[in-house]
Amino acid sequence: MGEKLFEIQNLSIDTRRGGVTRRIVENMNLAVERGQIYGLVGESGSGKSISMMASVGLAAPGLLVRSGEVGFGGRRLPASDQKGLRGNLSHGVSLLFQNAKGALSPFLTTGRQVERVLAQRKVPKPARPKEITELFRLVGLNFADLGEKYPHQISGGQAQRVAMACAMASNPALLIADEPTTALDVTTERELLRFLTRICRERDMAIVLIAHNLSLVSEYCSGLSIMHAGQVVEEGALRSIFATPLHPYTKGLIAAVPDVDEPHELVPLEGSVWGGRNDIVRCRFSHRCPHVRARCEAGLPPAIARGGHQVHCVLYEGEAA
Amino acid sequence: MRLPPILVYVLRRLAIGLVVLFGISAVAFSMAYLLPSDPVTSRYPDITNEQRAEMRRQMGLDQPLVVQYARYMESVFRGEFGRSFGTGNSVVQDLAQRIPATLELASFGIAFGVLVGIPLGLVAAVRRGKPTDHLVRVVNIAIQSVPAFWLGVVLIFLLYFQWRLVPSPIGRLSPMFISPPPVTGFLTIDALLAGKPDIAFAALRQLMLPALVLGLGVVSPLARITRSAMGESLGEDYVTFGRALGLRPRQVVLGDAFRGALVPIVTTLGFVVANVLAGAAIVETVFAWPGIGRYAVTAITTSDMAPVSTCILLIASSVAVTNLIVDLSYALIDPRIRHEYAR
Incomplete structure (x- = not known):
């Protein structure tokens, strides 16, 4: 394990519209080591951009940061101290956006x-x-x-x-790149990512690469978090996750990635991202999960270490690692 | 020979402006003659019908309207705008005296409006939805619902008659002072140039109230457009990216976001200048300000045709020139528009 550079703990964010409060990021954790390229993957609206923006003090107005702590380079701040977190910008943290x-x-x-x-x-x-x-x-x-x-x-x-x-x-020691290549064509995308990774090595800079394209992330990252509807469902070493995906959502995602070397039948993921009320604490994948059971209603379990990474799913509760 | 594209643009705009002025001159001319009163009768109410017919013939008023217009335009091109019956002077002479008075009043009024309106809008945009924002909105509505002629009279009543805080509303300078030699035509500046700060201060005191009344009309349109345009540009990606780069909030809000909002603000300012020129007639009348607004109003009420049509032409050309300046300033504000013009 390398030295920990950036850490998000128990980040929860709500949004309120028309008197209805929705939880859009729930109890999120994330840790990035110095010089590591870390992928944060999820469908559109899964809360990946919102959580990272909030972690650097750029939460959009109207968002309510409910809980959480952000650590960067030995300094820890409550996530609700957005102004303090903005102090990290230009002092070690930089960002890249989709629409350059x-x-x-x-x-x-x-x-x-x-x-x-x-x-x-x-x-x-x-x-x-x-x-x-x-x-x-x-x-x-x-x-x-x-x-x-x-x-x-x-x-x-x-x-x-x-x-x-x-x-x-x-x-910067950390670059948060929010889908930096989505607006570009495929050739330019590869070129740009090669550049990013090279700079990353030359300057010992860590990158959080936010993406919805799992195959892209798999080429460049060593760590990975999978987000679904505001919840991190699986996280850890990328190799381990790809070798033995555990969460039904991750399994579905990986099954949907085409592979040139070993062609397999692509299986689309059924259903769409959770759009329901947030006062229900249950796992937000449960409504589209093939393995759903009563226990899912009680919410996402804490991280369960298994293989080389961690999963949040009741399927693995009580099993030996 | 190839002219620089921006110059071509300006020349094209000036040419179009000239055509517009032609149209306006025709409208102004026929409007003046459509008035129910007769210039001869209003000048000489007690003459016989024969005398009246003779006067009309001498003045060319018996000719068809088209002929009269052609003669009028011919003299305009010679630089002759006729003579005012009311003052006995040539209109050019009269205007030369009055334009600086209106310009000084309008400049101070607009400067006041800009200096109050834009910051109000900025504060409201940055504090959107917070108490400050609501307060600014209430102030705006209050300002907007008060007509200038009423406010002028009330302020004169309170500040002069009741409390003696301002000098009497008798024009640009109290007769107790001697006007400084004209250089810029602005009494405040000319007095300073002549090394007479006491006169400059006296002129400023005369100017304060009418400029305030005129400028208040500028405050709310500017505040409103600044708030909405800033609200939009504060949400632009370049503002977020600027923040993400750790640039100072002032640099991001006033540098990038405000510049992004400047095009609609300047556009509104252009409209507002036209309104100020129109509003000057009322304010000048209330404050006995010897400017072109009051001159035009007096001329209209006495069917003094030459000043009326010339004043309309003058105001129309200044609006046209303002619009041109506004369009050109877009190029200064936004390089994208600059390159568009240069194409």
């Missing part, structure tokens, strides 16, 4: 966008040009070509690289 073109300010040249992050870090002015050029090179761009251009003048892939340069300008 929209994420860059439309009013500044790409070079200027990187520069203002450096300014924020109090890099003296004379030192900045060299560092900007260096950051552009790091993400595979040529400053002379793109530094004077505005975001609307460059491609989506280039925009995501500029966003990467911005994120890297604060020299």
Whole structure:
């Protein structure tokens, strides 16, 4: 086990609309080691982005952070202290978003966008040009070509690289990448992820890769959490999860991933993400689970260690590891 | 020869503006003649019918409307806008005296409106749904429901007659002071340039109340558009990303989000300037302000045609120019629009 860098404990988030409160993230735990690439996978609306945004103090207005603690680099803060958590940004934590073109300010040249992050870090002015050029090179761009251009003048892939340069300008130990390649074509996607992983090795940076594409995550990550309807159902070493998926949802997901080397019949997952009331504590996969039993009504059990990872499912309660 | 694209754009807009002004001049001209009163009768109420017919012939009023319009346009192109019966001066001379008064009043009024309206909207947007937001909304509704002519009179009554907090509403400067030599036409600035701060202060005291009344009309439209435009741009991905990069909130809110909201704000400001020019007529009348608004109102009530049509042309051209400035400022605000114009 490497040194623990980033940790979320017991994070719960509610949303209230029209007087109805829904729990959209329930009792979430997550731990990332220094330099590790960690995958957070789930369907759209499963709470993966919301939980990670809340963990860095960027919970959308209107969301209610009910409980939880976030630890980063030895500092622990309650998750409800959003302002305090934002202090981690530019001090070791950076983010990447899905829509890079929209994420860059439309009013500044790409070079200027990187520069203002450096300014924020109090890099003296004379030192900045060299560092900007260096950051552009790091993400595979040529400053002379793109530094004077505005975001609307460059491609989506280039925009995501500029966003990467911005994120890297604060020299982070952790990068949270929220589906950074979803808006890009497949070739650009591979290229970008190869870059990310290389930078990750060069700079000993950890990445939390949020994705809905399990096969993509499997290529780059060493750790994995599977989220379903606001609950983490299975977590741990990626190899172990892929070798012996335990939770019925994980099994379903992996069965639905095509494999070029060993073609198998793809089995679609039945049903859709939990949309019901949240005052019911039961496992939120139970309504689409083939192994559902009475015990599921009592809620998700605490993590059960089995094989090389952990699962939250009553099926494995009382069994020996 | 190839002109820079932005210059082509400006020239095209000016050409269109000229066509628009032509149309407005025709409307202004025929409107002036559609008025039920007769300029000769209103000037000389006691003359005989023969004398009246003779006067009309001398003034060219017996000609068909089209001929009169053609003659009028011909003189306009020669730079002659006619003579005012009321003042006995040429309209150009009259306007040269009055335009600075209106400009000074309008500038202070708009500056007040901008300096109050935009911050109010910003605060409301950042504190959306919180008590501050609701308070701003109440203030806005209150301001909006008070008509300028009423507010002007009430303020004069309270602040001057009752409490003597402001000088009497008798125009730009109390006769106790000597006007500074005109440089900019703004009394406040000219007095400072002449090294007379006491006169500048006196002029400012005269200006305060009418500028406030005029400027209040600007506050609520600006506050409302700032709140809604900021509300939208604060939700943009680039604002979230800016925050995620650890940039200071001020840099994200005032730098990126506000700039994103600036196009609709400036558009509204353009409309508001047109309204201010129209509103100036009322405020100038209430405060005996010697500007073009009061000049136009006096001319209309006495069927003084030359000033009426010239004032309409003047106000229409300033609205057209304001709109052009607004459109050009988009290019300054947003590089995407800048590149669009340059295409």
